[in-house]
Amino acid sequence: MSGNLKILDQSFYNRKNVVQVARDLLGKILITQLDGVRSSGRIVETEAYAGVEDRASHAFGGRRTARSEHLYGDPGTVYVYICYGMHHLFNVITNKKDIPHGVLIRALEPMEGIEHMLNRTGKPVADYTLTKGPGNLSCALGMTKFHSGGNVFSEEISIADDGLRYKKNEIVITKRIGVEGAREDADLPYRFIVKGNPYVSAKKS
DNA sequence: CGACCGATCGTCT
């Protein structure tokens, strides 16, 4: 069902519309190669964070701190940060340098290296929770905040296209998860999910 | 099945 893998190049991320990039990342393959171990999964859920004008973004109002510094990086930069003291959340930066747009990867359908995902997460069996949710998938693929500041054109982390395309009626758009504090921006339709995919994190629109 | 709650700690005020 797929042609050759092509690593997405910087032009894919260097676009003005982060919401469109979030949409286009559905179906792409996130790959890590860490300590000689390859793991990958198809992206089935994403969220866009639209920088200084988005109350849900760490860069809202131009805020720029040690943690969020990598949000301001070149397109294709990896931004991983710790949430609730224990979860590492993986984002890819879009738009040009110093414009802090990013896409949070929220769910994957596992492809390669499932045994290694089980080792990393400590889960006994490969059920749908293995790569459901941003904290879970980052753990499963071995991505931590120490990868923040790298990029997705590296040996360690990359995102590839195998030719799969979802049709419009296979995609559902909702508001984002866990951003109730973002006031009027909490309801923006910035979350994209593959309709009916069992790995999509469960919450309502 | 939905609502709620505790865990856990880096980051920012």
Added chain:
DNA sequence: GACGATCGGTCGA
């Protein structure tokens, strides 16, 4: 000193 871009378990209907 307060607060999360979460998760998984528990409790009650």
